[in-house]
Amino acid sequence: MDAVYQLSDLRKEYGARTILDIAALEIHAGEIFALVGPSGAGKSTLLRLLNFLEPPSSGRIVYRAQTLNGNVPIETRRQVTTVFQRPVLLRATVRANVAYGLALRGERADRRVDEMLERVGLQSLAHAFAHKLSGGEMQRVALARALVIDPQVLLLDEPTANLDPYNVGLIEQIVREHNRARGTTVVLITHNVFQAKRLANRVGLMLGGRLVEVQATPAFFDAPRDPRTAAFVRGEMVY
Amino acid sequence: MEELARGFVQAFNLIFSFEPALYEIIWLSLRVTGLALAISVIVGVPIGAALGLSRLRLRGLITALLYTGMGLPPVVVGLFVYLFLSRSGPLGGLGWLFTPSAMVVAQVIIAFPLVAGLTMTTVQGIDPALRLQVRSLGATPWQEIWAVLREARIGVIAAIVAAFGGIISEVGAVMLVGGNIEGKTRVLTTAIVLNTRTGSFDLALALGVILLSLAFLANVAMLQLQRRAGD
Numbered sequence: 197m198d199a200v201y202q203l204s205d206l207r208k209e210y211g212a213r214t215i216l217d218i219a220a221l222e223i224h225a226g227e228i229f230a231l232v233g234p235s236g237a238g239k240s241t242l243l244r245l246l247n248f249l250e251p252p253s254s255g256r257i258v259y260r261a262q263t264l265n266g267n268v269p270i271e272t273r274r275q276v277t278t279v280f281q282r283p284v285l286l287r288a289t290v291r292a293n294v295a296y297g298l299a300l301r302g303e304r305a306d307r308r309v310d311e312m313l314e315r316v317g318l319q320s321l322a323h324a325f326a327h328k329l330s331g332g333e334m335q336r337v338a339l340a341r342a343l344v345i346d347p348q349v350l351l352l353d354e355p356t357a358n359l360d361p362y363n364v365g366l367i368e369q370i371v372r373e374h375n376r377a378r379g380t381t382v383v384l385i386t387h388n389v390f391q392a393k394r395l396a397n398r399v400g401l402m403l404g405g406r407l408v409e410v411q412a413t414p415a416f417f418d419a420p421r422d423p424r425t426a427a428f429v430r431g432e433m434v435y
Numbered sequence: 436m437e438e439l440a441r442g443f444v445q446a447f448n449l450i451f452s453f454e455p456a457l458y459e460i461i462w463l464s465l466r467v468t469g470l471a472l473a474i475s476v477i478v479g480v481p482i483g484a485a486l487g488l489s490r491l492r493l494r495g496l497i498t499a500l501l502y503t504g505m506g507l508p509p510v511v512v513g514l515f516v517y518l519f520l521s522r523s524g525p526l527g528g529l530g531w532l533f534t535p536s537a538m539v540v541a542q543v544i545i546a547f548p549l550v551a552g553l554t555m556t557t558v559q560g561i562d563p564a565l566r567l568q569v570r571s572l573g574a575t576p577w578q579e580i581w582a583v584l585r586e587a588r589i590g591v592i593a594a595i596v597a598a599f600g601g602i603i604s605e606v607g608a609v610m611l612v613g614g615n616i617e618g619k620t621r622v623l624t625t626a627i628v629l630n631t632r633t634g635s636f637d638l639a640l641a642l643g644v645i646l647l648s649l650a651f652l653a654n655v656a657m658l659q660l661q662r663r664a665g666d
Contacts, residue, residue, distance in 0.1 A: 247571050274573035284568040287586055287664075297572040341572065351571075 206255035332363030471542030479550030487558025504548025513608030557590025
C-alpha cells in the first residue's frame with residue numbers, strides 16, 4: 197500500500213520538554229487512521245507536524261516521497277488541511293466560510309460550495325452569519341470548508357468532541373463517504389475509542405509522546421499486543 | 436437653555452445662509468482632519484497590525500510609547516510642532532508654520548498613536564487559533580495577515596472613529612501651529628474659541644452645533660460600516 201507519510205525518529209521539543217518522540221510511522225494512502233490516547237499524549241502536536249504547521253525538532257517527515265523538514269512549498273501544504281476540535285470560523289456568512297479555502301487558491305467554484313453545503317445539511321443557512329450557529333452546525337461548516345478544497349489528506353483533531361449524537365453521526369457519515377468517494381487519506385484524533393472503531397481502518401495508541409501500538413482496527417480492539425492498549429480499550433485509566 | 440436654543444436656530448440659519456466664509460471654515464476643518472486621518476490610517480493600521488502580529492522583543496517598549504502617545508496633550512503636540520516648524524527650528528525651511536500643512540502634521544501626531552495603538556490591541560485580541568486555521572487551509576503568510584486584519588476590522592474601525600473624534604474636536608495644537616488666521620487657517624474649533632472670547636456666544640454655539648453635527652454624521656457613517664462588518 198502507498199505511504200502518504202513516512203515518519204522516522206520524529207521529535208518535537210518545546211524547550212527542555214519532549215512532546216513527541218515517534219520512532220517510525222507510516223500512514224497509508226486512502227486509509228482512515230485513528231490516533232487515540234489521553235490528553236497530553238502528543239496527538240495534536242503530531243497533527244500540526246503532519247499539516248506542516250510546525251517543523252519537527254528533529255527526524256524526518258516524508259510526504260508522498262518528498263522529504264519535508266524545512267520550508268514546505270505552498271502547493272504541498274495546500275494538499276493537507278485540518279479540522280480542529282473548536283471550529284474557528286471567519287466573521288462572515290456560512291457560504292463565505294465554506295468558500296474560503298477556494299478563495300485562497302484564487303478559485304471561484306459556486307457549484308462545489310453549494311454541493312458541499314447541501315452535503316453537510318446547511319444549504320438553508322448559507323447566508324446566515326457563521327458565528328450565530330450552534331456548535332454542531334459550526335463544526336459542519338468547518339468540515340465543509342475543509343472538504344470543498346478536496347484535500348489529499350484530511351486531519352481531524354477531535355472534531356466531534358462536545359457534540360450531540362446527531363451531529364456526531366452526521367460528521368462521521370460525511371467523513372466516511374468522502375474517504376470512500378475521493379480516496380482522501382484521513383487521520384483522526386479521538387478520545388472516543390468507539391468512534392475509532394466505527395471509522396478507522398487502523399488505530400494507533402499514543403502515550404507520553406510515543407506510539408505504543410499501531411494495528412488494523414479489529415486487531416487493535418480484539419488482540420492488542422501491548423497491555424497498555426488492552427487496558428485503554430477496556431476503558432481503564434492509562435497515562 | 437435659551438442661548439442653546441438660539442444657538443441651534445442660528446446654526447440652522449448660518450448653514451442655509453450659504454455664507455462663503457463659513458463654508459470655507461467647514462471645508463478647511465474637514466480637509467485638515469480628513470487628510471490627517473487618512474495619513475494616520477495609512478501609516479498606523481499596518482504598523483499597529485505588524486506590532487499586534489509580531490513577537491518583537493521591543494514590543495513592550497513600543498506599546499508603552501504608543502499608549503503614552505494616545506494620551507498626549509494636544510497643546511504639547513502643538514508646542515513641539517511649533518518649535519520644529521518655526522523659522523529657527525529644524526524644519527523651519529519648509530515654511531509650513533501657520534499653514535494648513537502644519538495643522539495636518541500636528542493632527543497626525545495626535546491621531547497616529549490612537550490608530551496604531553488601538554489596531555495593535557485589536558489584532559492581539561484575535562483568536563490565535565485563527566492564524567493556525569487559515570494556514571491549515573492553505574493561506575500564504577500574506578493571506579494569513581490579511582485574514583487577521585479582516586477579523587479585526589470592527590476594532591480597526593473603532594480606532595479610526597476614536598482618532599477622528601480626537602482630532603476633529605482638537606483646538607490647542609491647531610491654534611498654536613495654524614494661528615487661527617481668517618481665510619487661511621481658521622477651522623471650526625479655533626473659530627469657536629475666537630467667538631467665545633469676543634462674546635459672540637450665538638455664533639460660537641452655532642459653530643459648535645455644526646461641529647457636533649459633522650462629528651455625529653461621520654460617526655454614524657463609521658458605525659454603519661462597523662455594523663456591516665459585524666454581520
